[in-house]
Amino acid sequence: MALDPNLVGWSEGPWERSWTADDALLYAVAVGAGQDDPVAELAVTTENTAGVEQRALPTFGVVLAQFGGPQEIPLGDVDRAFVVHAEQSLTAHRPLPVSGRMSLRRRIVDVFDKGSGALVVVETEGSDVDGPLVTARSSVFVRGQGGFGGPRGESARWSAPEREPDAVLRFRTAVNQALVYRLTGDRNPLHSDPAFARRGGFDRPILHGLCTYGITCRLLVNALCGGDPTRVTGMSGRFTRPVWPGEELVVSVWEAEDGTAVFRTANGSGETVLDRGWFAVR
Template sequence: MALDYDLIKNWAFADVRQAYTDKDSILYALSIGLGQDPLDPSQLPFVYEAGLKVFPTMAAVLGYPGFWMQDPKAGITWVKLVHGEQRMRFHHPFPAAGEVIGRSRVTHVIDKGSDKGALVVVERKLYNAADDTLLATVEQTTFCRADGGFGQGDEPPEALPKVPAVAPDLVCELPTLPQAALLYRLNADPNPLHVDPAVARQAGYPQPILHGLCTYGVAAHAIVKTLCGYDPERLTCLNTRFSAPFFPGETLAVDMWKGDKGRVQFQARSVERGIVVLSNGIAGIIE
């Protein structure tokens, strides 16, 4: 079925207020691999409450409006949804603990055709509830595979570019824990696809897959480690496309190409399988 453009484009989201503690900030950091070397003084500030820093991609799990596309009133074939892209801009460091307000809106509804589905882009702005400071802007693109053909639609956002067809300037490999998905799901996403082997097999996977946003966070970890000296305030944006599943326990290799004015292109690969799992990546770095 085709979705209702006007209904989806004007979907009303309630503000989401979410309090978080230093333990939440530490759990998020641990779940994307920080603290793997507990003696590394560069990683310790993300996992130790003394002088605690929040890793910026924690924005992914804060102020989320929930699985609204599952609402029958939306008329979306939610069982066929795929997370297509994730884009984030970081405006101000998150306090180690506090309360945020998430304000969401649909910015784009794009018709790919009756046989190709539709894209829905939701923007979420995260504000510090204490002073209304804008902390981060999160844009999530969802591929609605069974809902195209409605005719009316928006022009898509600027496409993320392919990485250069030359060897990368830098490569960072980070191992992930076999229990990485069990940790990450405690942040926000309890989907059984990431924990229950039987559910994973029903979905066509040999084992539970890692959350796409956890893979995204591990890639951000690699970039902040390699290009920012573990200074999270130097990462200004991180955009990428989800290309293939990644399995807990695999090693993520992040290939990086340095450009002008702090612009970095990247992709992320499963070392064990040689498959690109994050493609068309762009990061902004304060040099």
């Protein structure tokens, strides 16, 4: 099995992606909205609450950009059980409508040789009739496909302030969290099929990295934006270890004066699962 050495520059699109208000509601529930308190996040979980306008969580834009259209990135002859999500970033050019339609294009922008594997960076851009709407950049790590002599790539500078976090946010995932989240479009069997998970080296199915990412965003929206997801302009993070459905997530947040924040998400045992986090609001 070998990774295709000529991936950089590959592109596809455009294709059209539409979504409904119900899709936005399902996504919010899939990342835990209303799970702890069913009346605490009504703007993202209901469409008919008196005096409450429905809003879409910004990370729903990642789902719209990366699922529901072409699914197979042409990595070459590799076992998909050895492909794991490594990094994710989102740029929200404007607030995401709760329903709509956009045109998408995707391209592979980089392939890095990390020694033990290859890091493939894919960027998807979505626009509607009013212009750019969302840009999602996703990196996948292909285990066992390093050592091909390519560039290693430089890590962006990131550090948490040397002080106690300004906020610590907690959420316990449900044991069926992955089964609900997969209904948003990510049907990777790594998150539902025990045999497939074992092929990838896991004892049982793991939670989607993008579910951890969405849960973290939701907690940050509630803590830093007063529950208003339309204020979010960007978010990024690096996945560092798997999350098991049913585990607690603990988000440590450090705010900056420029309206941004850095964060780190850990499990209940204190092990980091989403690192080098950055969050920006308008």
